[in-house]
Amino acid sequence: xxxxxxxxxxxxxxxxxxxxxxxxxxxxxxxxxxxxxxxxxxxxxxxxxxxxxxxxxxxxxxxxxxxxxxxxxxxxxxxxxxxxxxxxxxxxxxxxxxxxxxxxxxxxxxxxxxxxxxxxxxxxxxxxxxxxxxxxxxxxxxxxxxxxxxxxxxxxxxxxxx
Amino acid sequence: xxxxxxxxxxxxxxxxxxxxxxxxxxxxxxxxxxxxxxxxxxxxxxxxxxxxxxxxxxxxxxxxxxxxxxxxxxxxxxxxxxxxxxxxxxxxxxxxxxxxxxxxxxxxxxxxxxxxxxxxxxxxxxxxxxxxxxxxxxxxxxxxxxxxxxxxxxxxxxxxxxxxxxxxxxxxxxxxxxxxxxxxxxxxxxxxxxxxxxxxxxxxxxxxxxxxxxxxxxxxxxxxxxxxxxxxxxxxxxxxxxxxxxxxxxxxxxxxxxxxxxxxxxxxxxxxxxxxxxxxxxxxxxxxxxxxx
Ligand SMILES: Cc1cc2nc3c(=O)[nH]c(=O)nc-3n(C[C@H](O)[C@H](O)[C@H](O)COP(=O)(O)OP(=O)(O)OC[C@H]3O[C@@H](n4cnc5c(N)ncnc54)[C@H](O)[C@@H]3O)c2cc1C
Ligand code: FES
Ligand code: FES
Numbered sequence: 132x133x134x135x136x137x138x139x140x141x142x143x144x145x146x147x148x149x150x151x152x153x154x155x156x157x158x159x160x161x162x163x164x165x166x167x168x169x170x171x172x173x174x175x176x177x178x179x180x181x182x183x184x185x186x187x188x189x190x191x192x193x194x195x196x197x198x199x200x201x202x203x204x205x206x207x208x209x210x211x212x213x214x215x216x217x218x219x220x221x222x223x224x225x226x227x228x229x230x231x232x233x234x235x236x237x238x239x240x241x242x243x244x245x246x247x248x249x250x251x252x253x254x255x256x257x258x259x260x261x262x263x264x265x266x267x268x269x270x271x272x273x274x275x276x277x278x279x280x281x282x283x284x285x286x287x288x289x290x291x292x293x
Numbered sequence: 294x295x296x297x298x299x300x301x302x303x304x305x306x307x308x309x310x311x312x313x314x315x316x317x318x319x320x321x322x323x324x325x326x327x328x329x330x331x332x333x334x335x336x337x338x339x340x341x342x343x344x345x346x347x348x349x350x351x352x353x354x355x356x357x358x359x360x361x362x363x364x365x366x367x368x369x370x371x372x373x374x375x376x377x378x379x380x381x382x383x384x385x386x387x388x389x390x391x392x393x394x395x396x397x398x399x400x401x402x403x404x405x406x407x408x409x410x411x412x413x414x415x416x417x418x419x420x421x422x423x424x425x426x427x428x429x430x431x432x433x434x435x436x437x438x439x440x441x442x443x444x445x446x447x448x449x450x451x452x453x454x455x456x457x458x459x460x461x462x463x464x465x466x467x468x469x470x471x472x473x474x475x476x477x478x479x480x481x482x483x484x485x486x487x488x489x490x491x492x493x494x495x496x497x498x499x500x501x502x503x504x505x506x507x508x509x510x511x512x513x514x515x516x517x518x519x520x521x522x523x524x525x526x527x528x529x530x531x532x533x534x535x536x537x538x539x540x541x542x543x544x545x546x547x548x549x550x551x552x553x554x555x556x557x558x559x560x561x562x563x564x565x566x567x568x569x570x571x572x573x574x575x576x577x578x579x580x581x582x583x584x585x586x
Pocket of ligand 1: 175176177319320321322323324325326327328329364390391392393396399400401402403404405406407408412413414415455456457458482483484485
């Protein structure tokens with residue numbers, strides 16, 4: 132089977148990789164590009180550990196073919212912090228202890244950031260519904276929800292005109 | 294999984310040509326069924342044909358109150374069309390019950406329809422709304438009711454080389470309202486045990502002048518229950534009419550037992566759910582007639 136050459140943009144950088152036509156975007160990110168932050172929990176769209184943002188919309192990268200990324204913009208967990216400056220969602224996950232094993236964390240952070248990028252003041256129930264596609268076997272979710280609510284509050288304050 | 298060929302054509306004709314030339318090829322819309330099935334080994338298509346690069350295939354066109362929804366339009370993108378949300382809230386809500394936000398950002402109603410799961414959430418809502426779809430194939434284009442596409446679990450009536458180009462919804466009738474509800478064991482991320490789609494038209498005095506009631510997950514395909522609709526037409530949706538409607542709904546159910554519910558539960562729940570759905574459609578129809586008055 133001949134490989135496909137895919138040109139795409141990942142976290143703002145132009146990237147090219149070769150992949151099998153049936154390979155998923157998750158496989159390409161992890162194996163071709165060495166971006167192993169996105170995780171494979173289920174490979175069937177149920178757990179959200181592989182969440183990335185594709186052309187502005189969060190998706191399960193395990194259910195996207197790598198070839199579909201041609202010419203598209205992909206944003207992964209690796210692009211969330213700015214250098215060594217953590218994003219408020221990341222900082223609040225640490226402060227609230229919103230992770231234990233950490234396997235689900237990249238997916239939750241990408242998803243939570245995607246929510247706050249377009250809804251700066253979600254209700255708790257909006258946060259819970261938004262994150263319904265992200266599973267965590269460790270934390271029981273409460274600390275995650277609190278971290279996201281707190282990050283939203285901090286972002287609102289940061290954005291307030293001085 | 295064995296790797297299929299990947300095509301991302303730019304025109305409908307190219308898709309038809311590829312499909313007609315290779316019976317094992319599959320169309321890719323959002324991939325939320327197709328890629329899952331490929332990865333589990335349930336299917337091994339020889340080629341995957343992405344619809345998302347075709348011009349005009351993504352998004353909703355509004356033409357004289359009629360809605361043309363491109364087959365590559367993700368469920369979440371339906372919410373961006375304010376006229377569609379106002380006209381057919383039940384359809385938009387049904388499509389946005391599917392999976393998670395991640396799934397809905399990819400999943401399409403065309404894929405939901407052509408995957409032909411008896412429990413597909415958007416399908417009863419589309420059937421209740423009287424939706425049609427435009428099918429392209431080697432013989433040109435034809436427009437068929439959405440209800441004519443599913444032929445059984447995992448089977449469609451599409452001929453070799455055919456695919457759905459767009460789904461069409463009529464203008465919302467004056468005094469009209471629609472709704473969709475499903476019953477699932479959890480609050481999110483589950484497959485319907487029963488789904489009910491309802492579209493009603495009420496006259497100025499509250500008399501029901503037309504109704505369509507469609508059920509999901511209670512038979513091999515979506516069922517349009519004409520007797521249930523007939524029980525409502527001419528009534529003011531009083532309890533006696535709703536009881537007759539519920540009876541007709543139960544009579545139309547031919548469900549299976551599975552891990553999500555027994556046949557008996559599904560049948561009983563279908564009637565309960567249809568009643569609740571009629572009530573929401575009624576409220577929407579009434580707010581429509583008062584806002585016009
Ligand atoms: C985690 C998860 C949760 C889910 N939850 C739900 C749920 O709650 N309710 C529900 O109903 N479904 C659910 N699904 C199933 C799935 O998301 C839906 O059926 C979705 O609408 C499929 O659309 P798609 O665009 O992704 O289809 P695809 O996967 O791209 O295609 C599905 C099938 O239809 C064919 N096809 C697609 N488009 C066309 C077309 N235009 N013409 C002809 N054939 C076509 C494909 O070849 C394939 O066989 C869920 C899936 C996942 C992974
Ligand atoms: S790995 Fe993609 S959703 Fe679980
Ligand atoms: S922290 Fe372990 S799965 Fe969430």
